[in-house]
Amino acid sequence: MCIFVKKILLLKNYYVILLTLSTLITSAQSTRKYSNEFMNIGVDAAALGMSNAVVSQTSDVNSGYWNPAGLVHLEDNQLALMHSSYFANIANYNYLAYGMPLDDKSALGISLIRFGVDDILDTTQLIDDQGNINYDRISTFSTADYGLTFSYARKLPLDGLNYGINAKIIRRIIGDFASSWGFGLDAGIQFESKNDWKFGLMARDITTTYNAWSIDEDKYEEIRSAVEGQNQELPETTEITIPKLQIGMSKKWIIRYDYSLLAAANLNMRFAENNDIISTSFASIDPALGFEFGYTDLVFLRAGVGNFQNEIQPDDSEQLSFQPNFGVGFKYKGIQIDYAFTDIGDQSAALYSNVFSLKIDFSVFR
Numbered sequence: 001m002c003i004f005v006k007k008i009l010l011l012k013n014y015y016v017i018l019l020t021l022s023t024l025i026t027s028a029q030s031t032r033k034y035s036n037e038f039m040n041i042g043v044d045a046a047a048l049g050m051s052n053a054v055v056s057q058t059s060d061v062n063s064g065y066w067n068p069a070g071l072v073h074l075e076d077n078q079l080a081l082m083h084s085s086y087f088a089n090i091a092n093y094n095y096l097a098y099g100m101p102l103d104d105k106s107a108l109g110i111s112l113i114r115f116g117v118d119d120i121l122d123t124t125q126l127i128d129d130q131g132n133i134n135y136d137r138i139s140t141f142s143t144a145d146y147g148l149t150f151s152y153a154r155k156l157p158l159d160g161l162n163y164g165i166n167a168k169i170i171r172r173i174i175g176d177f178a179s180s181w182g183f184g185l186d187a188g189i190q191f192e193s194k195n196d197w198k199f200g201l202m203a204r205d206i207t208t209t210y211n212a213w214s215i216d217e218d219k220y221e222e223i224r225s226a227v228e229g230q231n232q233e234l235p236e237t238t239e240i241t242i243p244k245l246q247i248g249m250s251k252k253w254i255i256r257y258d259y260s261l262l263a264a265a266n267l268n269m270r271f272a273e274n275n276d277i278i279s280t281s282f283a284s285i286d287p288a289l290g291f292e293f294g295y296t297d298l299v300f301l302r303a304g305v306g307n308f309q310n311e312i313q314p315d316d317s318e319q320l321s322f323q324p325n326f327g328v329g330f331k332y333k334g335i336q337i338d339y340a341f342t343d344i345g346d347q348s349a350a351l352y353s354n355v356f357s358l359k360i361d362f363s364v365f366r
Contacts, residue, residue, distance in 0.1 A: 035241040036147075038147070040204075041115070043082055043111075044062040044359075045329070045339050046062075046292075046329050048327065048355050050291065050325070051288040051289065051325045052066075052290070052306060053289055053306070054066050054248070054290065055248030056190060061098065061109060063151075063153070064109035065097070067202045067246075067248075068164025068165060068166050069163050069189050069200070070188075071153035072101075072107050072154065072155050072162045074099050075363070077100040080097040080359045081357065082356070082357035083355075083356060083357075084353045084354070084356075085353060092115075092118070095112070097109065105155045108150075108152055109149075109151035113145075114146050115144070117144075118144075120141050120142065120143065120175070121138055121140060145170070145173075148168070148169045151164060151166050162190045163190075165187050168183065168184045168209065169181070170182030170183070170209065172213075178215045179214055182210055182212070184208070184210070186202065187202075197250075201245070205241045209240070210238070210239075210240055212237060214237065242272060244270050244271070246266055246268050248266040249264070250262060262294070263291055265287065266289075266290075267285055267287055267288075268287070268288060270284050270286075275310050276309065276310075277308040288306030289304060289305055291303050303326055308320065309321045325341070326341050335361070336360075336361075339354070
């Protein structure tokens with residue numbers, strides 16, 4: 001009975017690896033609704049606390065992710081770090097970014113994102129050719145996604161109008177089984193009116209981000225042949241990420257000198273039909289709202305709501321779900337520490353997480 005249970009668990013591991021390879025790698029030249037989704041999770045706990053409604057007003061090193069046009073507001077070099085965990089700490093998401101002004105009209109940025117699951121048990125060699133179970137043959141592997149982004153921003157002759165571009169290199173690895181390289185471009189603009197209203201537009205994957213996969217056919221054959229009756233064909237090796245568009249607006253009010261209130265709104269658009277609150281065959285739109293209350297530019301309290309979805313219920317009816325977020329921040333002499341708690345109360349299917357981020361302005365060392 002014990003051996004039977006072990007074999008059942010072994011088959012389960014085989015299927016997990018097969019499904020991972022098959023779902024991550026699409027048919028040749030196909031376009032997917034969801035591809036390279038780790039690049040859409042978001043960075044900076046301050047932004048996450050506002051439900052990512054920051055496209056119009058982002059103005060620091062994290063602008064390389066949210067809207068590269070915001071990098072022109074850098075007055076000194078900045079460094080940003082972030083860490084969060086998902087799936088009960090099984091998956092780790094890490095972010096590192098650096099930005100610097102070139103002159104009074106342009107700036108550069110570079111950022112690196114890693115989303116990975118480490119130390120996954122590889123039991124494909126657990127049973128030898130004679131049918132004996134040997135636990136010494138168990139090894140581990142990792143699956144990891146990397147996104148390296150180079151950003152450039154510049155002010156345009158029209159006062160208050162800036163633009164920015166991103167060049168992204170995507171690297172995805174599934175142990176020794178498969179890996180891919182990808183490349184894509186983003187573009188963003190920001191405009192600030194004379195009455196302090198800010199507007200932003202961020203177009204992600206404007207050229208469609210292309211991923212080319214390389215699969216170890218020998219490894220894949222070992223997995224497939226280990227499962228009796230399994231005849232799944234080798235997946236094709238290319239995938240394309242369709243463009244996405246984010247439109248934002250915001251305004252900040254100063255109240256009695258010491259207090260401030262920032263209100264922001266985003267419309268996040270995918271050119272595909274899904275469960276967003278506004279959905280057509282051409283595009284789907286998901287709104288997001290964010291607020292930040294500040295005191296003497298030292299302490300911040302943030303809240304936001306987004307990820308509005310029409311969820312199908314067991315009786316085939318639809319029910320609106322949403323994802324609330326909450327955050328706090330502290331800034332002192334160029335050092336800013338932020339915290340965000342996402343998906344309060346599990347109102348949506350999204351994963352909740354405690355997110356911490358750090359931002360350092362190099363002016364603190366001068």
